[in-house]
Amino acid sequence: MNNEVAAGNTVSTLGHLALGLTLLAFGLGGTGVIDNVAAADAAGLATWVGGVTLFLVGMLALRAGDKGEGTAYAALGAFWFTWGSGAGGQASADAMGLFLLLWALLALTLTMAASGSGLFGQGVYGLLCVALLLLGIGALADNGALGKAGGWVAAVAGLVAWYGATAAVAGWPMALRRAAGDGAPAAG
Numbered sequence: 001m002n003n004e005v006a007a008g009n010t011v012s013t014l015g016h017l018a019l020g021l022t023l024l025a026f027g028l029g030g031t032g033v034i035d036n037v038a039a040a041d042a043a044g045l046a047t048w049v050g051g052v053t054l055f056l057v058g059m060l061a062l063r064a065g066d067k068g069e070g071t072a073y074a075a076l077g078a079f080w081f082t083w084g085s086g087a088g089g090q091a092s093a094d095a096m097g098l099f100l101l102l103w104a105l106l107a108l109t110l111t112m113a114a115s116g117s118g119l120f121g122q123g124v125y126g127l128l129c130v131a132l133l134l135l136g137i138g139a140l141a142d143n144g145a146l147g148k149a150g151g152w153v154a155a156v157a158g159l160v161a162w163y164g165a166t167a168a169v170a171g172w173p174m175a176l177r178r179a180a181g182d183g184a185p186a187a188g
Contacts, residue, residue: 022050023158030151051081097139120164127157
């Protein structure tokens with residue numbers, strides 16, 4: 001059976017779709033742009049789609065021999081399950097800030113490990129890292145503006161991951177073209 005699609009295999013596509021939807025819901029909740037919706041309202045989606053689905057996708061990728069994506073999705077599944085299970089709980093702002101900063105280290109590791117995978121691999125993880133840093137520092141400093149900025153960055157990361165997955169399924173372009181006359185090959 002051939003599992004190859006335009007931008008990767010079906011495990012990769014499902015992983016990016018689950019990550020994209022979770023990040024988008026989490027990020028939009030964190031921005032405060034929708035009345036009466038906070039990041040904690042995404043806890044159910046984060047637990048089941050971000051947590052369980054990503055962890056299972058990670059196990060499937062590891063079983064298929066893909067150590068990079070397997071590690072990324074299993075670790076991100078653990079993050080989202082832990083966050084979703086504790087969202088709105090009794091943790092202090094400082095504990096939440098530390099939690100987010102520690103997971104930003106994971107996102108940094110994933111960003112560096114995804115070098116060469118282009119915007120839809122390294123870009124998503126890089127944006128996730130920035131979002132977690134902003135959210136963590138915002139929680140530690142009791143700075144709502146940093147938290148909202150982190151929410152917007154997470155939402156953008158979610159859109160990028162969602163586009164990558166949708167493009168793979170729909171056969172949409174995945175490469176970004178450089179300006180005319182540049183002469184450089186397309187980046188992807």
